[in-house]
Amino acid sequence: MTENRIVCRNLTKIFHGIHAKQDVVACEDISIEIQPGEFVTVIGPSGCGKTSLLYMIAGFEQKTSGMILVDGKSVQSPGPDRAVVFQEFALFPWLTLRQNIEFGPRERGIQNDVMREHVNSMLRTVGLTAAESRYPHELSAGMRQRAALARVLVNEPKILLMDEPFAALDAQTRSTLQAELGRLAKLLNLTILFITHSVEEAVLLGDRVLAMSARPGRIIEDLAINLPRPRDPTSPAFNEYRRHVDLLLEQATRTAADTETTAN
Amino acid sequence: MTEQITSFTDRPSTGEREALIRAPVWLRKLALRFLVPVIFLIAWQAVTALAPTPSLPSPREVVDSWLVWIFGPRLQLQWYSGTWIEYVLLSLRRVLAGFAIAATAGVTFGLVLGWYALIHDLFDGVINFLRAIPTTAWVPFAVFFFGIHETAAIFLIAFGSFFPIVINVAGAARQTPRTLVRAALMLGTKPRNIIWRVVLRAALPAIFTSLRLGLGLAWVLVIVSEMLAVQGGLGYALWSAYQFNRLDLIVAAIVSVGCLGLASDKFLELLSMHALKWQRGLTGR
Structure with a gap:
């Protein structure tokens, strides 16, 4: 097959209600191809099924129809090859920061001394060595998201699936982490699918931006961002892209509002 | 958290001094904890002393038995x-x-x-x-x-x-x-x-x-x-x-x-x- 890392073909997700009338179509007929090392951001109005899309690729949700291939193999269940970073961090509150990062290697049966070395270098990479014995609730939100990133990167995944990972952070921390993520993505040659509701974030980070319509979620545009990195969010070229995506989303939301009025 | 703040503001020069400052706090807590039971015992003893009945033993009698x-x-x-x-x-x-x-x-x-x-x-x-x-x-x-x-x-x-x-x-x-x-x-x-x-x-x-x-x-x-x-x-x-x-x-x-x-x-x-x-x-x- 192709050299694509992630392929979705005619992917549809329907959440079944008690009656057929209550069925909710989360995503409809989504086809995407993502190459190794690509950073793809997904943006769309809230409730458009972007999280469903990500969770299907992660293996958390079963697709209703269509096909998902990762490195040519069909996705059945979650696994350490597809790392997920959640908006709410999802660190295990009963483990210290170091134990949280050790969780993956332990589950995969990595030898203790090898693991210790990996964990140490990962703690250094994300700058959390000094906080390694603290529990998650003793860390700031920024540190928690860094820890969540370290926890998956220590498994050396090829794919990183991120579900609005920086939405709960303050602006300062967010821009620091955005820069760090951009650096790590290139350094580790990660393939990233990144969901966000911030247009600026989508254009800042993505090699491509996928814009989705309101429910049922469809891809309405696949936009390549041809700007050199690091990107300057105040430059005219950046704003050009931003205005374009803004307009797309506005249309998508307006259509959603129309459908709702008709439904009522 | 509270401990950190107090130790920061008090800044006791020696451990001894710290003990002096802190002792009354736990003593007070301990005293408060036993205050109600002690009052109850005194009241009980007083009632049985003032109006003795064969049906209600005094705390003293309970302890003896x-x-x-x-x-x-x-x-x-x-x-x-x-x-x-x-x-x-x-x-x-x-x-x-x-x-x-x-x-x-x-x-x-x-x-x-x-x-x-x-x-x-x-x-x-x-x-x-x-x-x-x-x-x-x-x-x-x-x-x-x-x-x-x-x-x-x-x-x-x-x-x-x-x-x-x-x-x-x-x-x-x-x-x-x-x-x-x-x-x-x-x-x-x-x-x-x-x-x-x-x-x-x-x-x-x-x-x-x-x-x-x-x-x-x-x-x-x-x-x-x-x-x-x-x-x-x-x-x-x-x-x-x-x-x-x-x-x-x-x-x-x-x-x-x-x-x-x-x-x-x-x-x-x-x-x-x-x-x-x-x-x-x-x-x-």
């Missing part, structure tokens, strides 16, 4: 002399045996019941039916089945305290945060290990709460079963004292049970503080 019960010579036909330690150990042993069975079975089965939908559907009805039967209703059955024997008491205690444990643990297991389960799966945990890696850990605070509930019930049931089903123990003493019209001994036995119940609960609380140290500063004040 208690001392005989503990240190008196062991005599035939006088169960209330020198038997206290033996009775305490008997009750304690029954509670420990019954509670250990209830805790092990309740936690294990509770996790499985809460986590696996099929097990839940199979057993939920049965458990709710059995739970609706007051444990005391099983006393005749237990005595009939096991006879006047230790097993009857241990069965009642284990059976009765199993239900609050299993129900609470199952409820907590069912509420395991979904993101944590997903996080473990994507980090490589096998689905069949999720129950130990995530569900058990996430339910731990509720497990300790349920164990404390179960232990409280175990003390209720040891007294009931000693009154009705087995020989010896504090419940047996309570009932015998009633038959001998010895209110002083009844009071001594009640206070004994209270102290044992409190001590065993404290032990569980300490254990839970150790096991849940990751929660410190996360909940409550």
Whole structure:
């Protein structure tokens, strides 16, 4: 097959209600191809099924129809090859920061001394060595998201699936982490699918931006961002892209509002 | 957090000085804790001194009878002399045996019941039916089945305290945060290990709460079963004292049970503080 890392073909997700009338179509007929090392951001109005899309690729949700291939193999269940970073961090509150990062290697049966070395270098990479014995609730939100990133990167995944990972952070921390993520993505040659509701974030980070319509979620545009990195969010070229995506989303939301009025 | 702030502002030059500053605080707390019981005892002594009645013993009389019960010579036909330690150990042993069975079975089965939908559907009805039967209703059955024997008491205690444990643990297991389960799966945990890696850990605070509930019930049931089903123990003493019209001994036995119940609960609380140290500063004040 192709050299694509992630392929979705005619992917549809329907959440079944008690009656057929209550069925909710989360995503409809989504086809995407993502190459190794690509950073793809997904943006769309809230409730458009972007999280469903990500969770299907992660293996958390079963697709209703269509096909998902990762490195040519069909996705059945979650696994350490597809790392997920959640908006709410999802660190295990009963483990210290170091134990949280050790969780993956332990589950995969990595030898203790090898693991210790990996964990140490990962703690250094994300700058959390000094906080390694603290529990998650003793860390700031920024540190928690860094820890969540370290926890998956220590498994050396090829794919990183991120579900609005920086939405709960303050602006300062967010821009620091955005820069760090951009650096790590290139350094580790990660393939990233990144969901966000911030247009600026989508254009800042993505090699491509996928814009989705309101429910049922469809891809309405696949936009390549041809700007050199690091990107300057105040430059005219950046704003050009931003205005374009803004307009797309506005249309998508307006259509959603129309459908709702008709439904009522 | 508070400690950090005080140590920062006070900045005591020596440890000695720190002790001087802090001692009154815990002393005051200790004094406050005992204030109400002491006032109660004084009032009780005053009432019995001012208006003595044969039906109400004074605290003094209670203590005297208690001392005989503990240190008196062991005599035939006088169960209330020198038997206290033996009775305490008997009750304690029954509670420990019954509670250990209830805790092990309740936690294990509770996790499985809460986590696996099929097990839940199979057993939920049965458990709710059995739970609706007051444990005391099983006393005749237990005595009939096991006879006047230790097993009857241990069965009642284990059976009765199993239900609050299993129900609470199952409820907590069912509420395991979904993101944590997903996080473990994507980090490589096998689905069949999720129950130990995530569900058990996430339910731990509720497990300790349920164990404390179960232990409280175990003390209720040891007294009931000693009154009705087995020989010896504090419940047996309570009932015998009633038959001998010895209110002083009844009071001594009640206070004994209270102290044992409190001590065993404290032990569980300490254990839970150790096991849940990751929660410190996360909940409550």
